[in-house]
Amino acid sequence: MGRSSTTESEDGVLSTDSPLSNDGDNFSGSSNGGAVLKKGPWTSAEDAILVDYVKKHGEGNWNAVQKHSGLLRCGKSCRLRWANHLRPNLKKGAFTSEEERLIIELHAKMGNKWARMAAHLPGRTDNEIKNYWNTRIKRRQRAGLPLYPPDLCLHPLPENQQQHSSPGICAGDKGCREILESTGYETHDLMFDSFNFLPYTPQFPDISASVSTSNGFGSPQFYSFVPQTIGLPKHVQEPDEHMSDYGGGTPNEAPPFDRTQTASCTNKMSESFGLCFPYVPDHTKKLLSFGVSQDSQFMSNVISSASKHSAGAQELELPSLQYQETGLGVWDPAPESLVSFVQSPLAGPLPSHCPSSGSSGLLEDLLYEAKALSKSENQSSDWAASSNISHGDKTDSSALQTYSREFKGYLDPSSPSGNSMGSIFNGCTPTGTIGSSLEEDMPVPHVKTEVYDRSWLLDGQREKILDHFDCSRPDAMLGSCWFEQSAASHSKQQGSGTDAVAARTELKNASTSSSTWALGSCSWNNMPAVCQMPDFP
DNA sequence: AAAGCTGACAACCGCCCAGAT
DNA sequence: CATCTGGGCGGTTGTCAGCTT
Structure with a gap:
């Protein structure tokens, strides 16, 4: 983004320095009815052909592009080229901060549904969003x-x-x-x-x-x-x-x-x-x-x-x-x-x-x-x-x-x-x-x-469940440990909190405000080995 | 200053799926 | 039901810019 691609000389669309003569470089593609379909970067001449075709025939029926225009590209390639680069109203350049935030929100909601995300970002393509996101992931991972x-x-x-x-x-x-x-x-x-x-x-x-x-x-x-x-x-x-x-x-x-x-x-x-x-x-x-x-x-x-x-x-x-x-x-x-x-x-x-x-x-x-x-x-x-x-x-x-x-x-x-x-x-x-x-x-x-x-639980329900919390279970220890993290860790740190039961009591009392309550509650259900943990740091 | 390296970005390809015919 | 077509998405590759040596 914000970077002009030289992978495709035609990135600027219809620049005149990329004649069709370049086509020969990329005829590694498949054949279609005897014609070898080109792969690789599009030239500006090809873009011009495609744009002209779409102007005349409209979008869709991409497989007919080759027949009608002589463009040696498969239908899908044409579609992608049009959708990602040639269609009007495409927004080029770096994502704005607003767009970035929207992408983040959308991704949180949709996951890797790039096309659907793109629908929320006028002028942006799914591929563009995907690339942005993947880059972002890498960057954030590193950071x-x-x-x-x-x-x-x-x-x-x-x-x-x-x-x-x-x-x-x-x-x-x-x-x-x-x-x-x-x-x-x-x-x-x-x-x-x-x-x-x-x-x-x-x-x-x-x-x-x-x-x-x-x-x-x-x-x-x-x-x-x-x-x-x-x-x-x-x-x-x-x-x-x-x-x-x-x-x-x-x-x-x-x-x-x-x-x-x-x-x-x-x-x-x-x-x-x-x-x-x-x-x-x-x-x-x-x-x-x-x-x-x-x-x-x-x-x-x-x-x-x-x-x-x-x-x-x-x-x-x-x-x-x-x-x-x-x-x-x-x-x-x-x-x-x-x-x-x-x-x-x-x-x-x-x-x-x-x-x-x-x-x-x-x-x-x-x-x-x-x-x-x-x-x-x-x-x-x-x-x-x-x-x-x-x-x-x-x-x-x-x-x-x-x-x-x-x-x-x-x-x-x-x-x-x-x-x-x-x-x-x-x-x-x-x-x-x-x-x-x-x-x-x-x-x-x-x-x-x-x-x-x-988090779903209302207070009463939470208490009810809490009452089912069996501190006699070894895994309850873990639960109490979890509780302890937010509710009773201080006592532990003060050297008085090694008792799991005491910790649990304390935690239970504090559970209404303990954000680790869930961790505790889930622990006894789900952490078999953890349960054996006799103490908590 | 030049070469090498690395990260970021743009773009394409292949696979897959869904809907239409 | 099979085939075709368009579309979505993951993965990969190529190029450039910036940084380091």
């Missing part, structure tokens, strides 16, 4: 910045992109806003808010699948958790299809997923999150070292449950502050506290505070993240208060209640979804063989899930 700005506001999209009518929490009512503010869960709510109107469904099921079958939750790729859309095959991106399939389909049949694709998707997704980690291509090894055999009940539960229901999928979402909405409408490239939080798991070597035999990098990362969260909460003035949720005058209680109902459904073992969720939970209980490495055992996405789920 160690989160992919999405913390102040990103996921406004509901107009038109048919709102597949669900539920308004976003951005426009929520005051009551829920207060709850959310009190719980500090703005970002997660934002995530779900976006999900609610997203034209696609975050690919939780397949993420789960891919995680379970290819990378392992603890593989470095997952340190950054996963974004919702990147690189996933279309068949797993379509929300309706899968929501219905998983929710109303044959309950015992895990939907198919393309493991080869999801494997690559996993990496892409990880990469796309703007967090740096080494690429570990050996997915299979990760998978098999998950801690249980690949065909174990646990694994099948994880896979099938996560694949069947968005609830499972939600587990895979990022407990992200990257969706923070400040309401200022400005993407601060480096809000220090936020950046530190988002990147904390990756920012550097993580001290191993957890003596659990099964504990390794990922757990520590998670703990570190929770710790960082606690820190960040102190450092940042008040994300919740400045968040998307709170900056609006009102929060949509109906939407929140919907979430809550849905979540209750997931928790209800008698409900289909509850059963699914239960299977996930059960599958993650410490009954399974604990793997040798938590990095590989830890279903990170599960943590995410409940972060979001938690």
